Amino acid sequence: MRRSIKSGIDSTAGFGLYAFSHDELESIHDATLQILQDTGIKVMSEAALEIFHGGGASVERFNGYGIVKIPPYLVEECAFYAPRTVVYDARNPNDDYVSEPNRIGFTTFGGCINIIDPVTREIRLATKKDCGDIARISDYLNEICVVERSVNSMDMQNETQSVHNFEAMLTNTGNHIFLGADSARSINCMIELASLCVGGNDIFQKRPIFTVSVSPLSPLGLPGNECELIMEAATSGMGILILPMGLSGGTSPPTLAGVLVTHNAEVLSSIALAQLTRKGTPCTYGSTSTILDLRFGTASIGSPEYGMINASVAKLARYYRLPCFVGGGASDSKKPDIQSGYEFTLSTTLSALAGGNILFGSGVLEQGLTFDLAKLIMDAEMMRMIQVATQGISVTDENLAVEVIHEVGSDGTYITHDTSLKHMRNQSRSNLFDRRNRKDWVELTRGKAIQERAYEAAMDILQNHKPLPLPDNAAREIREVVEAFDAKERMDKNDDVDESKRKIEQF
Amino acid sequence: MEELYGKMAEGLIAADVEGVSKLVQEGLDKNLSAKEILDNGLIPGMDIVGQRMKSGEMFIPEVLRSAKVMQGAIVLLKPHLSEEDSCGLGTVVIGTVEGDLHDIGKNLVSMMLQGSGFNVVDLGTNVKPQDFVEAAKSNKAHILGMSALLTTTMPKMEETVRALKESGIRDQIKIMAGGAPVTQKFVDDIEADGYGANAASASEVAKELII
Numbered sequence: 001m002r003r004s005i006k007s008g009i010d011s012t013a014g015f016g017l018y019a020f021s022h023d024e025l026e027s028i029h030d031a032t033l034q035i036l037q038d039t040g041i042k043v044m045s046e047a048a049l050e051i052f053h054g055g056g057a058s059v060e061r062f063n064g065y066g067i068v069k070i071p072p073y074l075v076e077e078c079a080f081y082a083p084r085t086v087v088y089d090a091r092n093p094n095d096d097y098v099s100e101p102n103r104i105g106f107t108t109f110g111g112c113i114n115i116i117d118p119v120t121r122e123i124r125l126a127t128k129k130d131c132g133d134i135a136r137i138s139d140y141l142n143e144i145c146v147v148e149r150s151v152n153s154m155d156m157q158n159e160t161q162s163v164h165n166f167e168a169m170l171t172n173t174g175n176h177i178f179l180g181a182d183s184a185r186s187i188n189c190m191i192e193l194a195s196l197c198v199g200g201n202d203i204f205q206k207r208p209i210f211t212v213s214v215s216p217l218s219p220l221g222l223p224g225n226e227c228e229l230i231m232e233a234a235t236s237g238m239g240i241l242i243l244p245m246g247l248s249g250g251t252s253p254p255t256l257a258g259v260l261v262t263h264n265a266e267v268l269s270s271i272a273l274a275q276l277t278r279k280g281t282p283c284t285y286g287s288t289s290t291i292l293d294l295r296f297g298t299a300s301i302g303s304p305e306y307g308m309i310n311a312s313v314a315k316l317a318r319y320y321r322l323p324c325f326v327g328g329g330a331s332d333s334k335k336p337d338i339q340s341g342y343e344f345t346l347s348t349t350l351s352a353l354a355g356g357n358i359l360f361g362s363g364v365l366e367q368g369l370t371f372d373l374a375k376l377i378m379d380a381e382m383m384r385m386i387q388v389a390t391q392g393i394s395v396t397d398e399n400l401a402v403e404v405i406h407e408v409g410s411d412g413t414y415i416t417h418d419t420s421l422k423h424m425r426n427q428s429r430s431n432l433f434d435r436r437n438r439k440d441w442v443e444l445t446r447g448k449a450i451q452e453r454a455y456e457a458a459m460d461i462l463q464n465h466k467p468l469p470l471p472d473n474a475a476r477e478i479r480e481v482v483e484a485f486d487a488k489e490r491m492d493k494n495d496d497v498d499e500s501k502r503k504i505e506q507f
Numbered sequence: 508m509e510e511l512y513g514k515m516a517e518g519l520i521a522a523d524v525e526g527v528s529k530l531v532q533e534g535l536d537k538n539l540s541a542k543e544i545l546d547n548g549l550i551p552g553m554d555i556v557g558q559r560m561k562s563g564e565m566f567i568p569e570v571l572r573s574a575k576v577m578q579g580a581i582v583l584l585k586p587h588l589s590e591e592d593s594c595g596l597g598t599v600v601i602g603t604v605e606g607d608l609h610d611i612g613k614n615l616v617s618m619m620l621q622g623s624g625f626n627v628v629d630l631g632t633n634v635k636p637q638d639f640v641e642a643a644k645s646n647k648a649h650i651l652g653m654s655a656l657l658t659t660t661m662p663k664m665e666e667t668v669r670a671l672k673e674s675g676i677r678d679q680i681k682i683m684a685g686g687a688p689v690t691q692k693f694v695d696d697i698e699a700d701g702y703g704a705n706a707a708s709a710s711e712v713a714k715e716l717i718i
Binding site: 044113152154158161182217221223247249250251292294295296297298299367369 | 560565566567568608609611612687705
């Protein structure tokens with residue numbers, strides 16, 4: 001039989017999500033422009049107000065802040081200045097991550113303060129060592145494309161936590177790093193550390209191996225510290241991740257379309273500040289927005305709305321042709337249990353189908369407060385399943401397999417056919433998730449719960465995985481820089497404390 | 508009288524502004540004292556609201572509406588209350604600590620406390636330790652409430668407790684702390700007195716602290 005080539009048939013690569021029509025996206029965009037022009041945003045930094053004013057926005061000053069109203073042309077122009085496609089450079093060049101439209105990758109949730117201790121199983125404050133350990137596990141997991149500061153080094157003094165987080169991560173992963181910064185001083189220290197690890201500042205300028213995340217204050221506010229970080233990062237040639245956490249019904253409208261409008265306004269105004277500071281600053285369109293549960297007053301990140309909002313944000317980012325970093329996979333459960341699994345799957349699947357470039361949320365429990373290693377390992381297995389699912393079913397002559405079907409007929413079997421040998425490795429492969437029969441499962445696991453096997457896998461990775469080593473002497477040099485930074489910040493802080501004590505005494 | 512008090516409670520739960528005002532007026536006309544109306548009708552009504560909030564039966568926006576009706580009723584009663592009784596269950600000075608601008612949780616607690624019958628002085632966000640001390644002194648506060656969302660501002664809570672000790676009024680005031688990252692253990696560590704895990708429990712804890 002001869003099958004000629006088909007001309008011009010419609011085809012779809014992969015499963016996707018048709019969340020909005022183009023008209024609907026335009027409606028969200030238009031509503032956002034109107035809010036930015038007529039309502040304005042609250043900017044709590046004099047330097048940022050100057051920049052907005054110089055760029056063509058109107059500024060009305062009040063005590064300690066200003067309301068900035070940005071004309072539509074300026075919003076659109078600034079969104080256009082941000083690079084379309086971003087390659088997230090990594091210390092290990094093999095791990096450079098390309099975030100072109102619809103490419104999906106995963107990372108962990110960020111900024112947790114607690115961890116379930118993998119040995120005692122008690123919940124406790126996270127430490128710098130935990131921050132490094134999770135970075136090392138993330139470095140090992142293929143499914144993780146960039147490494148996020150999963151927990152804060154709660155054992156380090158406040159003003160220097162972000163620098164300690166960065167040190168712990170640099171030594172444990174070769175991937176691109178996303179993290180928050182305490183101050184402009186911290187960013188400068190981080191740049192110094194990163195430069196030591198890549199062989200100098202000139203190389204770092206060409207290959208910035210980390211991105212600073214900043215969080216607007218919903219609704220419609222840019223706090224002074226965030227403005228400072230945006231301006232410092234832009235000036236230093238770094239990229240920023242803009243990550244609002246609007247809470248529907250609390251700090252954002254109770255209707256989800258309205259959440260997209262305020263969220264979009266918060267991101268676009270931050271992008272405007274970055275671009276007006278330095279044109280071409282890479283901006284990652286982020287989101288961890290969700291609902292405020294109006295019964296319990298908690299920021300629910302295991303709700304379906306979390307998935308719906310973040311999948312929608314991925315579509316919005318695509319509309320602006322910007323790379324995105326959106327929520328997917330977080331949980332409200334207090335333990336790595338079945339609830340956490342269901343919640344992970346729903347929101348991650350939605351965000352993945354929507355084409356989000358970096359989906360963050362793995363490893364987290366309890367509204368984002370607590371991290372757990374077993375959950376991270378189990379989540380990674382599910383990420384792999386979701387990657388397979390989003391590939392969709394490719395309809396080609398070969399895959400339709402008419403000849404093969406004809407050959408096997410109703411008496412034969414496919415398992416012995418050559419095509420099975422050829423395609424078998426395309427199947428999804430489970431590791432922790434058990435697909436064996438009961439007898440084999442009992443023999444292999446002794447019926448041990450999946451969480452327990454996941455903790456064991458995590459400990460095994462921690463013991464055996466060796467990330468790309470830092471250049472000679474770099475580990476020692478970065479230690480010295482961090483210690484010097486620590487000492488200096490402590491001294492400045494003591495001066496501040498003395499000052500406030502003096503004030504109290506006066507009072 | 509029981510029937511009247513019961514109706515007040517029902518009116519509060521249903522957030523019936525006019526109904527509750529009428530019932531309060533009716534009570535005053537029947538020569539009930541303002542304090543009796545408060546203690547036997549309104550506060551028990553808000554207690555039920557608090558319980559239903561905790562169980563998830565009532566949504567927070569409904570609860571806030573009830574709290575607003577309660578505040579309206581207290582305004583009606585105010586001229587009839589002695590100075591001591593007019594701060595209701597007690598005066599609470601509340602605010603988000605220095606460096607932190609997050610106030611949604613603090614506002615909820617503030618409204619719930621007012622709704623439960625406390626006199627609340629809300630200092631807003633980014634409140635310095637010495638400003639807390641000053642406000643606690645000038646308002647003769649029974650309770651000081653601190654909120655923080657950022658882990659980086661939590662140490663300001665400890666500084667505030669220290670400032671209260673240094674000012675010499677620590678013994679005269681109960682200190683409460685809350686906010687998403689705050690835990691009972693943290694509250695114990697900084698030597699505060701009460702931990703409010705959410706807005707509903709915050710008013711329960713506040714009541715326990717001053718009884």
